[in-house]
Amino acid sequence: MSTKPAATILPQATSERTTMQQHERDWRKSSARILLYVILLIGGLAMIFPFIWMVISSLKHAKDVYDLSLIPQNPTLENYRTVFARTQFLRWFGNSLLIAGITTASVAFFDSLAGYTLAKFRFPGQQVIFIMILSTLMVPTEMLVIPWYLMSINLHWSNNYWGIMFPGVMSAFGVFLMRQFFDSVPNELLDAARIDGVSEFGLFWRIALPLVKPALAALCIFTFLGNWNAFLWPLIVTRTAEMRTLPVGIAFFSSEAGSAYELIMTAAALATIPVLIVFAIFQRQIIKGITLTGIK
Amino acid sequence: MRLSFEQRRWIWAYTFLALPLLFFLIIRIAPTLYAFNVSLHDWDPLALERPFVGAKNFQRIWTDKVFWQALKNTWLYVFATVPLSLVLSLALAMGLQRLTRFVGLYRLLYFVPYITSLVAVSWVWRWLYASNGVFNELLRNIGLGPQKFLLSPDQALLSIVAMTIWQGLGFQIIIFLAGLEGIPEIYYEAAKLDGASEWQRFRHITLPLLNPTIVFLTIVGVISSLQVFTQIRNMSSQGQGGPLNSTISLVLYVYRLAFDSLPSKMGYASAITVILFAMILVITIIQLKVLTRRYEY
Numbered sequence: 275m276s277t278k279p280a281a282t283i284l285p286q287a288t289s290e291r292t293t294m295q296q297h298e299r300d301w302r303k304s305s306a307r308i309l310l311y312v313i314l315l316i317g318g319l320a321m322i323f324p325f326i327w328m329v330i331s332s333l334k335h336a337k338d339v340y341d342l343s344l345i346p347q348n349p350t351l352e353n354y355r356t357v358f359a360r361t362q363f364l365r366w367f368g369n370s371l372l373i374a375g376i377t378t379a380s381v382a383f384f385d386s387l388a389g390y391t392l393a394k395f396r397f398p399g400q401q402v403i404f405i406m407i408l409s410t411l412m413v414p415t416e417m418l419v420i421p422w423y424l425m426s427i428n429l430h431w432s433n434n435y436w437g438i439m440f441p442g443v444m445s446a447f448g449v450f451l452m453r454q455f456f457d458s459v460p461n462e463l464l465d466a467a468r469i470d471g472v473s474e475f476g477l478f479w480r481i482a483l484p485l486v487k488p489a490l491a492a493l494c495i496f497t498f499l500g501n502w503n504a505f506l507w508p509l510i511v512t513r514t515a516e517m518r519t520l521p522v523g524i525a526f527f528s529s530e531a532g533s534a535y536e537l538i539m540t541a542a543a544l545a546t547i548p549v550l551i552v553f554a555i556f557q558r559q560i561i562k563g564i565t566l567t568g569i570k
Numbered sequence: 571m572r573l574s575f576e577q578r579r580w581i582w583a584y585t586f587l588a589l590p591l592l593f594f595l596i597i598r599i600a601p602t603l604y605a606f607n608v609s610l611h612d613w614d615p616l617a618l619e620r621p622f623v624g625a626k627n628f629q630r631i632w633t634d635k636v637f638w639q640a641l642k643n644t645w646l647y648v649f650a651t652v653p654l655s656l657v658l659s660l661a662l663a664m665g666l667q668r669l670t671r672f673v674g675l676y677r678l679l680y681f682v683p684y685i686t687s688l689v690a691v692s693w694v695w696r697w698l699y700a701s702n703g704v705f706n707e708l709l710r711n712i713g714l715g716p717q718k719f720l721l722s723p724d725q726a727l728l729s730i731v732a733m734t735i736w737q738g739l740g741f742q743i744i745i746f747l748a749g750l751e752g753i754p755e756i757y758y759e760a761a762k763l764d765g766a767s768e769w770q771r772f773r774h775i776t777l778p779l780l781n782p783t784i785v786f787l788t789i790v791g792v793i794s795s796l797q798v799f800t801q802i803r804n805m806s807s808q809g810q811g812g813p814l815n816s817t818i819s820l821v822l823y824v825y826r827l828a829f830d831s832l833p834s835k836m837g838y839a840s841a842i843t844v845i846l847f848a849m850i851l852v853i854t855i856i857q858l859k860v861l862t863r864r865y866e867y
Contacts, residue, residue: 307668314665318679321736325682327704328694342707388590395583403587410598412854414797416821417843420608420828420836421601424615444593474582503687505800506821510829521689525804528693535697542690553685557678560685564741565748 325546331539339536353540357527360537363544365516366523373439373508373519374501380443381497382490388444389452390478394464404453410446415507423510433513442501448493455489456482492563495556502549520545605840605847613837620837627841637842639815640823643727647798647819650731651738652791656784658735659742664776666743667750677743684740692804695733696720699805720805723816730805730817734798742787749783750776789857793850797821820846 331339333349341347357363392404422441423432431437459482467481483490508519518526524545528538553560573581609627611620631637662680669676683691698704699719706716719729753776761771799821803809810826811818818826820842828839 310665310668314676318676321679322682324694340702384590387586391583391586395579397580397583407594410594412851413602414846414850416797416824417605417847418601420840421604441597444590505689521687525689538693542693545690546686549686561744564744
């Protein structure tokens with residue numbers, strides 16, 4: 275009986291006023307929302323404008339590049355042909371792919387193995403080893419490039435793939451990250467598998483590693499991006515044009531191209547677009563990975 | 571001899587750690603110590619002798635005007651980049667969090683610069699900043715005179731800072747979004763019932779609960795800004811930190827001394843890297859102190 279008293283008791287006029295207020299509040303709220311969408315869209319377009327401008331400039335003839343029109347008058351792929359002809363672009367791209375690929379595989383394997391061992395074994399010297407690895411995180415690479423350079427000259431590593439790669443084949447950050455994630459793998463699971471006769475390496479490879487896949491994926495993405503974009507060390511250690519990585523090659527080509535911005539933008543576009551495509555495919559994993567490693 | 575189960579496990583542990591240990595000893599720790607050693611010598615890799623000079627390289631720092639310019643620029647760089655990008659990325663993250671449609675697309679727009687090659691985007695911005703580039707065209711259209719940007723000793727550093735903030739925003743936004751999503755909605759509901767205004771909710775709920783995120787991003791931002799090199803190498807004139815050393819950073823100066831001058835001054839360059847190491851060490855210690863503190867509200 276007393277289920278809906280309010281509605282029946284309220285006089286008609288008041289009820290109308292409340293709906294009007296409600297409407298007004300809704301309208302104000304939704305217009306604020308639209309405004310937010312618009313502002314963030316403008317900001318977002320400003321964020322990607324440099325890339326749009328890069329692609330537009332790369333499609334213009336040399337004589338048109340300074341006219342700054344948003345739509346190229348006679349769009350051309352001539353610049354792309356020129357960049358491929360004048361540089362060893364494909365070689366640089368391949369170098370970067372090879373170096374980033376191998377270092378990523380190596381970091382993924384060795385950092386997981388070391389992280390697993392530090393998390394799941396108890397042995398003399400464990401703390402010392404862990405602190406030793408962790409302490410290397412405090413040393414900036416800039417301090418190490420001179421010793422690395424002297425080392426690679428002495429060992430004849432300079433200007434070859436191993437010379438570019440060796441500083442990055444393992445990472446202390448990765449060991450630390452993987453150790454934290456292996457910590458949460460239950461010991462009971464490993465003990466049960468051990469009783470079933472799984473070897474110690476099998477416990478790591480077949481039982482524990484599949485359980486920390488998200489962290490491993492994040493580590494791989496970070497390592498790959500870091501090595502793909504690395505500049506200082508490859509700049510120091512490479513001497514000949516065919517050994518350059520993509521960023522080093524682009525930097526040399528661009529500084530030699532003077533004010534031929536249509537060519538510089540073409541090279542930048544060639545370096546950027548493949549990464550953007552890969553990112554568009556793995557967007558969700560990459561963002562999740564960054565969140566995971568940033569918060570842990 | 572029979573090994574106990576525990577001893578066999580030790581052997582496995584040492585086997586698994588053998589290569590990583592070797593790597594960290596030879597590629598990380600030994601070179602760190604060697605850098606100190608180099609900093610105590612006059613070191614030109616082409617010379618026959620590398621005489622021990624003690625602390626001479628460190629004394630030289632005191633009278634080296636370029637070093638002080640580089641140190642000043644590096645810290646200017648930190649203070650111009652870190653606070654502004656934190657404020658911007660927090661504001662953008664809070665905006666992006668309220669969106670209910672096109673969420674992925676919107677986040678993508680802000681995130682794209684972060685994953686692209688710093689070398690490539692440095693050159694793209696160099697083109698934007700060019701004397702007859704887009705930025706000057708915009709300034710002309712709104713009736714302002716053209717600016718010299720990267721060619722002016724007063725504007726070059728800030729021009730590079732602007733590019734760096736743009737490039738790093740996406741990372742900070744993602745971290746802030748994760749932090750914001752970690753704040754339970756119920757806190758806001760309760761505050762609303764108590765009549766707290768939007769600003770009060772931000773000031774007394776969002777900000778304190780984001781404290782660990784802010785500390786994390788500040789430290790990461792400061793350390794990476796102290797190591798700034800790539801964008802200056804690619805955006806300053808001739809890549810030397812010009813005009814008039816107005817953009818030179820510590821790392822660029824180290825690079826110039828060790829790898830871009832004849833005779834190479836690796837000893838002195840190493841001494842400067844030791845200074846950089848000391849600064850980063852102090853910040854890392856502060857970070858450990860702050861981050862291991864328990865947050866209570």
